[in-house]
Amino acid sequence: MRLALFFLFALTATAETTVLRAQRMIDVVSGRLISPATIVVVDSYISAINPATLPAGAPVVDLGNVTLLPGFIDMHVHLLLESATRYRIDVISETPAEAVLRSTVNARKTLLAGFTTVRELGQLHPTKDLLAVAMAKASDAGWIDSPRIVAAGHAISITGGHIDPEMSSPVSAGLFQLGPEQGIADGVDEAVKAVRWQIKRGAQVIKISATAGVTSVEPTMGAQQMTKDEMKAVVDEAARHGVKVAAHAHGTEGIIAAVQAGVASIEHGSFLNDEAIRLMKERGTYLVPTSGLGETIDLSNAPAIVKQKADIALPAARVSLRKAALAGVKIALGTDAPLIPFGQNAKEFYAMVDRGLSPLDSLRAGTINAADLLGVNDRGQLTSGKLADIVAVPGNPLEDIRTTENVVFVMKGGKIYRRP
Numbered sequence: 001m002r003l004a005l006f007f008l009f010a011l012t013a014t015a016e017t018t019v020l021r022a023q024r025m026i027d028v029v030s031g032r033l034i035s036p037a038t039i040v041v042v043d044s045y046i047s048a049i050n051p052a053t054l055p056a057g058a059p060v061v062d063l064g065n066v067t068l069l070p071g072f073i074d075m076h077v078h079l080l081l082e083s084a085t086r087y088r089i090d091v092i093s094e095t096p097a098e099a100v101l102r103s104t105v106n107a108r109k110t111l112l113a114g115f116t117t118v119r120e121l122g123q124l125h126p127t128k129d130l131l132a133v134a135m136a137k138a139s140d141a142g143w144i145d146s147p148r149i150v151a152a153g154h155a156i157s158i159t160g161g162h163i164d165p166e167m168s169s170p171v172s173a174g175l176f177q178l179g180p181e182q183g184i185a186d187g188v189d190e191a192v193k194a195v196r197w198q199i200k201r202g203a204q205v206i207k208i209s210a211t212a213g214v215t216s217v218e219p220t221m222g223a224q225q226m227t228k229d230e231m232k233a234v235v236d237e238a239a240r241h242g243v244k245v246a247a248h249a250h251g252t253e254g255i256i257a258a259v260q261a262g263v264a265s266i267e268h269g270s271f272l273n274d275e276a277i278r279l280m281k282e283r284g285t286y287l288v289p290t291s292g293l294g295e296t297i298d299l300s301n302a303p304a305i306v307k308q309k310a311d312i313a314l315p316a317a318r319v320s321l322r323k324a325a326l327a328g329v330k331i332a333l334g335t336d337a338p339l340i341p342f343g344q345n346a347k348e349f350y351a352m353v354d355r356g357l358s359p360l361d362s363l364r365a366g367t368i369n370a371a372d373l374l375g376v377n378d379r380g381q382l383t384s385g386k387l388a389d390i391v392a393v394p395g396n397p398l399e400d401i402r403t404t405e406n407v408v409f410v411m412k413g414g415k416i417y418r419r420p
Contacts, residue, residue, distance in 0.1 A: 015042045017058040018414065022392060025049075025068035028367050028381055031360045033398060037068050041388040044413040048384055063392050063409055063420065069363065070381050071116030071389030071412060072404070073370035074345050075288050076246075076267055076334025079103045079110075079149070080123045080131055083298070083338055096127045100135060107135065107146035109343035112418050114391035114407035117148040117370070117379060119334075121207045121246060121267065122155030124165055128181045130154070133202035145417060150374060153203035154183030155248070156194045156234060161225045162213035162248065188233040191226070195237040206238045208263070210247040211254035214309045215302070221309040222251025222271055231261035244375060246288070250313060252276055259285050265373055267334065270313045272320040277327045286373045288334035289321040292351030297339045322356040331357070332373045333366035346404040349397075359401040388414040 018041045025037035040048040040055060054060075080103045094102070110118060120132040136149035157163035164184055178184040180194035195206055208231060212220040226234075235245045239262075247258035250270040258266060259279045265286040269276075272287075280287065294314040299307050325331060333352070335345045352362040371380030379387045392409035410418040 016414065017042050017047075017055050019054055019058050019060045020063065020068065020390065020411075021060060022063045022068045023065045024396070025382055026363065026398065027383075028070060028360070028363050031398075033067075033396065039068065039382065039388075039390065041390075041411070041414050044388055046382065046384055046386050046388050046390075049382065061416070061419070066392040066394055066408060066420075067396055067403070068382060069114075069391050069393065069397070069404075070367045070386075071379065071391055071410070072114045072346065072366045073117040073119075073333065073374070073380065074110070074115045074147075074335050074337065074348075074366070075119045075265070075332045075370050075373060076121050076290055077110065077118045077337045077342075077345075078122065078124075079106050079118070079120050079135060079342075080125065081338050082106075094125075096125055096129060096131055099125055100131050103131075103135060104144045104146065106338070106342040107139070107144060107149075110337070110345060111145055111147050111412065112407070112410060113343045113345050114393075114404070114410055115147050115345050116389035116391070116410070116412045117150070117374070119205060119246070119374065120149050120151040121205070122152050122163065122183070124163070126165060126178055126182050128201075130198070130201040130203060136204070137202070147412070150204045151202070152205045152207040152246070153198040153201055154181075154194075155207040155209060156183045156185055156191060156198075156226075157209040158225050158230075159184055159186050160218070161209050162211070162216045162218065163209040185230075188229055191230045191233045192237045195234050199238070199241050199243060204243065206234060206243055206245045207267075208234055208245060208247050208258070210249040210258040210263075211251045213248060213250060214313050215306055217303055217305055219305065221313055222254070224251060224254035224257055226254075228257040228261055231258055231263070235262040244373075259283055265332065268317060268336075269320055269324065270317040272324055277324055277329055280324070280329045281327060284330060286330045286332050286369070287321070287324050288332050288373075289317065289324075289352070289355075290334045290336040290339070290348070291317055291321050291355055292348040293336050293339035294318065295351065296341060296344065296347060318355055321352070325352075325356045325361070330369060330373075331361070331365045332370045333362075344405070346407070349401050349404045353401045359398050362401055363397060363404075388412075
């Protein structure tokens with residue numbers, strides 16, 4: 001009996017080893033193209049790169065003429081949303097359970113596109129339950145095919161602000177009476193309570209709405225909404241729990257106030273001026289530009305006010321990204337999916353190159369920069385000791401960044417989800 005138990009323990013304790021071979025890989029830190037490339041994966045982690053000898057008996061996955069890259073990271077998604085223009089209708093028509101089950105399809109599309117980690121920046125369903133946090137737990141447990149999810153829960157907004165559900169469709173007017181538990185907060189005390197509630201329910205990042213927005217029906221899009229004191233209170237409270245804050249911000253005044261309050265990232269940043277750029281560089285604040293959505297967002301059914309604002313904000317955002325890149329502001333990739341459709345997240349790589357980033361800097365924005373913004377050091381590059389989050393694309397993305405839109409192999413944590 002003891003002998004049988006010994007062999008059973010030995011069997012279950014044996015590490016699972018896989019060897020990946022490809023024509024080349026990219027070291028996103030140095031920018032070097034390494035050819036050929038062999039990666040040894042043991043359980044969930046990378047064990048060795050191009051070792052002199054391979055582990056005996058380990059299965060070999062020969063991917064041929066492809067380039068290996070770290071799993072991509074999207075720092076701005078909304079997995080629970082289906083489209084840019086009808087999601088408030090979904091809030092009214094769906095139960096929380098239906099929303100989560102539908103959203104598992106979005107998560108799987110994102111994973112198969114090579115994005116092995118996402119930052120989920122705010123559900124809009126008015127329930128007190130944090131649905132994206134539940135999805136994150138399901139992903140970690142292996143219940144669903146999904147990227148690793150870093151979830152914000154409810155984004156924090158003033159009453160009548162951009163993220164107040166009633167401000168995005170006349171249909172929802174008067175339906176909800178929301179408070180700090182759902183992220184609607186006025187004044188410092190309520191802002192602090194909103195942060196505490198999200199973290200209590202499992203949020204790993206806090207999102208605030210520093211300014212008005214584009215897809216809501218309010219007449220302004222850049223006006224500052226949260227006060228600087230409210231924003232600083234959110235940042236300070238989150239910091240006590242070791243949590244970072246991301247700020248939705250279009251207008252210059254609100255961007256500057258959010259940076260001064262200490263947020264980790266500015267989301268969108270449509271109207272950056274020299275002062276905002278100087279402050280972001282000085283404080284190390286990231287820009288998550290979500291610029292690619294300008295080519296993919298479908299506003300055909302949007303209210304007229306939304307279309308008018310988009311006509312102004314989208315071109316301005318392209319200019320702001322170019323200025324920020326030239327000035328050396330730190331940039332991390334974000335898509336605002338579903339504004340870029342789920343599964344097409346890699347279009348953001350090309351958008352950043354089109355606005356002035358080099359292909360290498362674009363790749364860094366979606367790998368090591370994003371990992372740095374998340375505050376993790378276990379992913380974002382192909383090196384020994386990192387998570388085995390690995391993707392493969394045909395061709396050389398340093399020469400043609402659009403190859404990132406044709407991912408042929410996806411491994412997350414040592415498990416293969418897609419192969420040629």
